[in-house]
Amino acid sequence: MTTRVLRAARRSPAVSAALSFILPGLGQGVSGAVARGLLLALPVVALLVLAFAVLSQGTARAFSLLLQPSFLIGLIVLDAVLLMYRGAAIVDAYLLTKRLHGAGATPSQRNISVGVLAALLAATLSMHAVLGIIGVKTYVAVSSIFDPSGPIGGLGELPPASLDPNATQGAPTPTPAPTPVPPPPWSQDGRLNILLVGGDAGPGRFSLRTDTMILASVDIATGRAAFFGIPRNLINVPLPPESAKAFRCGCFPDLLNGLYVYAGQHPESFPGGSARGYLALQGAVSALAGVQVDGMLVVDLNGFVRLVNALGGININVPYAIYDSSYPLEDGSRDVRLYIRAGQQHMNGHLALAYARSRHQDDDYHRMARQQLVLLALRRAVNPCSLIPRLPELIDIAGQSLWSNFSIKDLPDLLALAQRVDTRRIGQFAFSPPAIPEYLNARGVAAAHAMVANAFSSSAASPAPSAATPMPGSSGSSSGC
DSSP states (O other): OHHHHHHHHHHOHHHHHHHHHHSTTHHHHHTTOHHHHHHHHHHHHHHHHHHHHHHTTOHHHHHHHHTOHHHHHHHHHHHHHHHHHHHHHHHHHHHHHHHHHOTTOOHHHHHHHHHHHHHHHHHHHHHHHHHHHHHHHHHHHHHHHTOTTOOTTTTOOOOOOOSOGGGSSSOOOOOOOOOOOOOOOOOSSSEEEEEEEEEEOOTTOSSOEEEEEEEEEEETTTOOEEEEEOOTTOEEEEOOTTTGGGSTTSEEEEEGGGHHHHHHHOTTTSOSGGGHHHHHHHHHHHHHHTSOOOEEEEEEHHHHHHHHHHTTOEEEEESSOEEEEEEEOTTSSOEEEEEEOSEEEEEOHHHHHHHHHOOSSSOHHHHHHHHHHHHHHHHHHOOHHHHGGGHHHHHHHHHHHEEEOSOGGGHHHHHHHHHHOOGGGOEEEEOOTTTSOSBOOHHHHHHHHHHHHTTTSGGGSSOOOBTTBOOOOOOOOOOOO
């Protein structure tokens, strides 16, 4: 049977072209031009060796290398070269076999062969066009996410300043807007601290609302992690040294979720270029938590809906029922009645966002606990293999909805550390009363410092569940391929 197939392949230009479509040079070799086939196959062997060298560095480092802008440009150029190379190999196999063995073909056979050749070339063009589009989209998305000049959407239209200017220490002399602050280096204190910010955009709002703020801290040695919910209504949050002189108290004398907008209005007091609103928030959380926040990740919550839907939804073990008689839809069109029963629930993007945003039935502190449950569920839903078919959509979502001031060069270590985090052991905390009052004082700031500092100690390993301490979520971890 094998001999019969080989004989047919040697005599059919279409089959020879198809073999070189599968592996350049294979059709030439089967047709009898072995040396020519080996020569055409050498680039494929070289690419396989390169791919093995990249993958041998580990999944995290290999993936992060694929996201480096310079590497992506190289891949886009390589994709174009491969398109021409594979197309030439297919046509060469077809013409070679036709010249050697195709003299006795009938007109109908020649027409079929030409049709097969055209189909193979079209398939080759389509494959590399898709890869090229994915490469370009990934490059644009990465450049947007890790853009130190500012977050997605900029600062938006800002209203007149709402705080009393007399609250500052004198009227500052106007100066040109400073250059963007470079991404902060990794902390040397044995922890990775990331500020996660949800920008709640919507109709009629002049800017994103930073209502969702969570400090994620990971112990680098053990891979243990903890979430700290930061209420949006904290008042008198201390400011970092570079902006502490903006107010006499050295703090922000208004709700914390207003700092983003205020900093955007006052470039003379808050450095960071167009990213100064988020960087001011990062600095304030650093001062409040008593740790260096190494970087931040900002997500537009409308993009969060698309992300959850792209993942096929998330599973959450809801600890108590949620009822909201007037939950505002994210498009601002109307209020609806929201009811989510207790127990295991599979949620699409809109329901997951509603579960994280609703606060009419309880308060911001319970909402923070729900937001942490959503983050854990989102982490468990990520399965690299199942995401491959939706890669273009996920790249679009990321490019339009995420921003980080980490350097893209940090990705290998960040991803390697993320792989070591066990989602079943993430502690969940919140800066909430009575230990940390809404109207902050020195004692409250000291309590926040202690909570963060002791999060991984044995005494904090299994605290009693409450609004201010770790709360139970569903167990499990994300599965691999």
